Amino acid sequence: MEKEEKDFLLEKIMIEHGNELVRLAFSYVKDTEIAKDMVQNTFIKCYKNLDFFRFDAQIKTWLYRITINECKDYLKSWHYKMVQVKSLINETAKSLLPSTEKTVIDKYDNKEIKDTIFALPKVYREVVYLYYYESLNIEEMAKVLDIPVNTVKTRLRRAKQRLGSMIEEAELHGR
Incomplete structure (x- = not known):
């Protein structure tokens, strides 16, 4: 070339x-x-x-x-x-x-979902990111991550389960 x-x-x-x-x-x-x-x-x-x-x-x-x-x-x-x-x-x-300003900022911070995603282990965070934010399909994610398609499916399912329980827990504790 x-x-x-x-x-x-x-x-x-x-x-x-x-x-x-x-x-x-x-x-x-x-x-x-x-x-x-x-x-x-x-x-x-x-x-x-x-x-x-x-x-x-x-x-x-x-x-x-x-x-x-x-x-x-x-x-x-x-x-x-x-x-x-x-x-x-x-x-x-x-x-x-302790700072009142810090408390107010933390309480009303609008990046809760992003923080929840970042709290996931890296293997789950990367599939969530590629699937939801980059709109890659399962096969594309498998190629990008260099892992089998079934592994991508499993990680995505487990990531969704973890996110669901983390969000429920946050709502339960009033966050």
């Missing part, structure tokens, strides 16, 4: 899939700027390997796979673990000082 053709194709791919890849990455790393970095890395890998892509699968599935791997590698990294430790220390320090 010639450089001009490759550049044009990458630009088209970036425009068409950039936002959804950032949302996907955010569902893993929970930070917009880091999610954008993960997607930038995805596009770099895409560009380097575009000559090897056979186009017998959807490019979207391939990009999702690269993005998920980028995010998983990041979450395993030393840098991420150190950021988590610092964040935990800061949150602990903040929680020691």
